Amino acid sequence: MTVIEAIDLSKSFGGPSTPPVLDGISLAIEAGEVFGYLGPNGAGKTTTMRVLLGLLRPTKGAVRVFGEEPGQRDEVRARLGVLFENSGLDDRMTAHQSLDYHARLYGVRDRRGRIDELLDFVGLADRRGAKIGTFSTGMKRKLGLARAIVHDPEILFLDEPSAGLDPEAQRMVRELLQELAATRNITVFLNSHHLDEVQRLCSRIAILHRGRIRACDSVENLRRGAGADRIEVRLSGAAQAARAAEVLMALHRLPHVGVDGEWVTTAIDGMATPEIVATLVRAGLDIEEVTRPVKSLEDVYFEMVREEGAA
Amino acid sequence: MRAFDQVLTIAHKELREIVTNRGLLFSGVFFAGWFSLMTGMGVTGEDISRGAELDNSLFYMGALIGLFVGYIYSGQTYLREKQTGIVETLLCSPVSLRSIWIGKALGVALPSWLLSLLSAALIVLVVNYRSTETIMPGATVLLHMLLVVPAFIVAAVALMGFSQLMLGMRENMVVNMLTIMVLFGALAATRVVVEEAQLVTWTAVTGLLSASLGLLLLTSLLGRFLSRERIVRTIS
Numbered sequence: 001m002t003v004i005e006a007i008d009l010s011k012s013f014g015g016p017s018t019p020p021v022l023d024g025i026s027l028a029i030e031a032g033e034v035f036g037y038l039g040p041n042g043a044g045k046t047t048t049m050r051v052l053l054g055l056l057r058p059t060k061g062a063v064r065v066f067g068e069e070p071g072q073r074d075e076v077r078a079r080l081g082v083l084f085e086n087s088g089l090d091d092r093m094t095a096h097q098s099l100d101y102h103a104r105l106y107g108v109r110d111r112r113g114r115i116d117e118l119l120d121f122v123g124l125a126d127r128r129g130a131k132i133g134t135f136s137t138g139m140k141r142k143l144g145l146a147r148a149i150v151h152d153p154e155i156l157f158l159d160e161p162s163a164g165l166d167p168e169a170q171r172m173v174r175e176l177l178q179e180l181a182a183t184r185n186i187t188v189f190l191n192s193h194h195l196d197e198v199q200r201l202c203s204r205i206a207i208l209h210r211g212r213i214r215a216c217d218s219v220e221n222l223r224r225g226a227g228a229d230r231i232e233v234r235l236s237g238a239a240q241a242a243r244a245a246e247v248l249m250a251l252h253r254l255p256h257v258g259v260d261g262e263w264v265t266t267a268i269d270g271m272a273t274p275e276i277v278a279t280l281v282r283a284g285l286d287i288e289e290v291t292r293p294v295k296s297l298e299d300v301y302f303e304m305v306r307e308e309g310a311a
Numbered sequence: 312m313r314a315f316d317q318v319l320t321i322a323h324k325e326l327r328e329i330v331t332n333r334g335l336l337f338s339g340v341f342f343a344g345w346f347s348l349m350t351g352m353g354v355t356g357e358d359i360s361r362g363a364e365l366d367n368s369l370f371y372m373g374a375l376i377g378l379f380v381g382y383i384y385s386g387q388t389y390l391r392e393k394q395t396g397i398v399e400t401l402l403c404s405p406v407s408l409r410s411i412w413i414g415k416a417l418g419v420a421l422p423s424w425l426l427s428l429l430s431a432a433l434i435v436l437v438v439n440y441r442s443t444e445t446i447m448p449g450a451t452v453l454l455h456m457l458l459v460v461p462a463f464i465v466a467a468v469a470l471m472g473f474s475q476l477m478l479g480m481r482e483n484m485v486v487n488m489l490t491i492m493v494l495f496g497a498l499a500a501t502r503v504v505v506e507e508a509q510l511v512t513w514t515a516v517t518g519l520l521s522a523s524l525g526l527l528l529l530t531s532l533l534g535r536f537l538s539r540e541r542i543v544r545t546i547s
Contacts, residue, residue: 013544053403055543071539074405088400090392092328104320105404107313147400 003155003187004029004052008061011047020059021047023211029204031154034181034188036202036219038195038301044211045191046085049157052189053082065155078106081153085160087144091133095124095143098132099150106151118146122176138169145176155187156180162194170197177201199297207304214304223294230256231273232293233264236286247283248276265293317406318414325388325418335387339380339426346376347430350501351437362446365438366511369431369452371501374519377427377464379494384419385468389475390483393546398476402539409534412476416469423468424461431456451511459520466526473533479545 009025050056054071103111119125122142162170206216235241244264256267354364392398
């Protein structure tokens with residue numbers, strides 16, 4: 001079931017001459033999915049999230065959350081949880097007061113039990129009476145996460161949950177999110193520019209750059225897709241590899257051939273892999289291994305961002 | 312019923328923050344105490360005319376001190392939450408914009424009114440301390456303090472909250488400066504006003520009550536221009 005949908009969504013903050021912050025965004029996120037929304041600073045990630053939360057209205061296109069326009073009904077907002085980059089916590093409250101306040105606003109029953117459970121979950125049970133102003137950024141983020149799920153939301157929106165945290169705190173927040181995604185049937189919309197975090201947590205991602213979605217697929221498909229036009233062949237030695245490169249270049253159809261030790265890399269340009277392998281075998285070469293290179297998400301991301309920048 | 316509970320929850324939170332924030336509480340108490348002390352000391356007429364002067368002082372200062380304290384506290388309630396971005400999280404909750412706004416206004420107005428009552432009591436004490444006869448405020452002033460002043464403070468705080476939520480940070484700075492100039496101007500004009508005889512009449516009290524209710528109505532109508540988008544877009 002699709003729970004979040006954006007159809008040709010555009011958002012502008014100025015007049016017609018101002019370029020839109022979001023330009024023709026289309027998304028469909030299924031229930032239970034952990035969806036990563038990747039992009040550099042200023043790409044429009046937070047604006048997208050604000051539109052999906054009903055805080056901003058689209059200039060063009062439509063947005064549906066649970067099939068309804070977000071921000072119109074309190075009942076829809078009650079099913080959403082949100083953690084902004086600033087954690088949304090009041091420094092002058094204690095951890096318990098903050099959770100209790102939000103639990104009351106959302107009409108949570110058995111507040112005491114729920115708050116105890118959440119403070120335990122985020123590892124802040126012993127700081128329940130401490131003022132939030134005394135917390136580190138990491139602790140605030142963890143408490144913010146507890147606050148965001150105090151009412152057991154069906155969709156959780158997270159905006160850069162590990163931004164500004166040291167590596168240890170980043171790991172802790174990531175583990176909490178992993179546990180949350182694994183143990184509760186919750187849909188997560190994760191805004192981030194942390195590639196590692198997105199790769200570890202998300203089942204599907206969209207890459208946003210300058211207000212437009214450049215790619216939207218599973219991490220595996222994106223990584224494979226980026227290397228789908230090349231293969232790597234390992235031969236029994238460097239001399240064999242050099243000979244293989246000559247054979248492949250002689251085919252003319254494969255102009256992009258590279259040699260690195262006993263490895264030969266070639267763009268396949270529409271040829272089938274068995275056809276290339278057969279050509280090499282016919283040339284009397286000893287093939288040890290044939291692989292299709294899988295790029296890291298980082299490579300895919302930077303390629304897309306660079307391509308867009310060049311365009 | 313749910314909306315009412317949410318308004319009370321927000322009001323309770325704001326009230327608790329004001330009461331537990333020593334610096335904020337002290338600044339309100341200090342200004343209220345200072346102005347009432349100065350006002351009480353300023354009632355210098357003959358005993359026979361002191362009653363009228365006292366009534367005038369309470370009528371004028373009761374509302375003004377409440378307004379001044381409300382101004383100090385509302386900055387900490389509306390504007391601070393906007394500056395820190397806390398309000399954005401609140402806007403995502405299943406609470407209507409009106410409930411958020413009213414809840415905060417009530418949370419600010421209650422301590423402001425209580426301090427205004429304490430100021431009135433202090434003015435009465437100071438005037439009596441310096442007088443040979445016991446001078447007590449009249450019924451019109453008591454009604455004014457118990458009914459008109461809270462309505463006036465709620466309306467004024469809601470209006471200040473509206474402007475703080477609606478406007479950007481730069482515009483808010485300008486509005487704040489203008490507000491503080493007007494407030495100090497009004498406080499400085501105390502002497503001229505309180506020396507006027509028979510300022511406090513049933514007509515004056517009813518007039519101010521009507522003005523306060525009118526202000527509440529105006530604020531309520533202005534609320535239609537407030538939107539989540541407007542608040543979010545003026546956060547930074």
